[in-house]
Amino acid sequence: MTRAHVIVLGNEKGGSGKSTTAMHLVVALLRLGYRVGSMDLDARQGTLTRYAANRSARAITMGAERLPLPVHVPIARSETADQALAAVDERHRFEAAFEELVATQDYLVIDCAGSDNFLGRLGHAHADTLVTPLNDSFVDLDVLALVDADSLEIQRPGAYAELVWESRKQRAMRDRGTIDWIVMRNRLSALDARNKREMNRVLERLSKRIGFRYVQGFSERVIFRELFLKGLTLMDLAEAETEQLKMSHIAARQEVRMLLEALKLPQPQAALASAS
Ligand SMILES: Nc1ncnc2c1ncn2[C@@H]1O[C@H](COP(=O)(O)OP(=O)(O)OP(=O)(O)O)[C@@H](O)[C@H]1O
Numbered sequence: 386m387t388r389a390h391v392i393v394l395g396n397e398k399g400g401s402g403k404s405t406t407a408m409h410l411v412v413a414l415l416r417l418g419y420r421v422g423s424m425d426l427d428a429r430q431g432t433l434t435r436y437a438a439n440r441s442a443r444a445i446t447m448g449a450e451r452l453p454l455p456v457h458v459p460i461a462r463s464e465t466a467d468q469a470l471a472a473v474d475e476r477h478r479f480e481a482a483f484e485e486l487v488a489t490q491d492y493l494v495i496d497c498a499g500s501d502n503f504l505g506r507l508g509h510a511h512a513d514t515l516v517t518p519l520n521d522s523f524v525d526l527d528v529l530a531l532v533d534a535d536s537l538e539i540q541r542p543g544a545y546a547e548l549v550w551e552s553r554k555q556r557a558m559r560d561r562g563t564i565d566w567i568v569m570r571n572r573l574s575a576l577d578a579r580n581k582r583e584m585n586r587v588l589e590r591l592s593k594r595i596g597f598r599y600v601q602g603f604s605e606r607v608i609f610r611e612l613f614l615k616g617l618t619l620m621d622l623a624e625a626e627t628e629q630l631k632m633s634h635i636a637a638r639q640e641v642r643m644l645l646e647a648l649k650l651p652q653p654q655a656a657l658a659s660a661s
Pocket residue numbers: 398399400401402403404405406427430432497498499500571572573603604605606607609610
């Protein structure tokens with residue numbers, strides 16, 4: 386039996402584009418014809434859950450054959466005040482949903498909250514591929530590394546880099562698996578070339594030091610957010626009769642494709658062949 390390849394979206398910094406990237410990866414994989422599961426570990430905010438609901442509602446009017454849907458499961462944080470009990474409860478609910486989805490889907494996309502919590506750590510420890518979107522600013526880089534203001538030398542790894550280090554240990558202990566960690570830049574603007582260059586320099590160096598692959602992500606584009614309420618993404622645009630495909634839409638679609646390529650995900654057929 387094959388198991389789904391697990392892609393986790395994580396970053397301790399809020400608002401970096403985890404949920405946006407999750408939605409676009411889910412739909413890009415669905416559009417390639419794969420079965421996709423999704424889990425929302427930030428069920429309180431529930432961005433991915435809301436998106437899945439919007440998309441399901443849309444599929445009712447458009448027809449499910451024209452709008453492929455993920456099998457989506459939100460996992461809420463435990464309401465128990467007792468921390469030990471809450472951990473047991475969260476682990477139990479996470480693992481039940483996780484096992485079901487990896488056994489029945491080709492890919493599983495897990496969206497985490499923008500803060501450190503038990504559910505998020507569980508998600509990270511189950512990742513095959515970890516994608517960390519990063520806003521194009523030194524303010525956001527801070528969770529990855531502390532950088533000297535004048536020399537731009539890396540002084541020490543940041544809090545989130547330590548969390549990933551810990552998750553890699555957990556993953557190795559659990560099943561000797563490894564996590565392929567990818568840092569992608571998000572909301573890149575055409576302006577501010579100097580900041581872009583300096584971020585580039587630091588990220589290149591940091592990638593070797595703390596072990597991630599560094600890829601270009603998404604530019605700042607309205608199309609990455611404006612279809613949210615309709616439950617669509619730019620990968621569905623041909624389906625949305627009201628939308629006109631503009632140059633910026635085509636460019637955005639290309640960015641999603643390039644990200645998918647850069648992730649170098651295993652193809653489920655290949656997994657099937659090697660399993661048999
Ligand atoms: N490439 C982009 N272009 C334009 N807007 C974007 C882009 N990426 C994200 N956004 C917008 O930025 C905001 C934050 O994005 P998102 O909710 O995906 O981040 P997040 O990391 O999931 O946040 P949180 O930590 O709160 O869960 C949203 O309003 C989203 O629409």
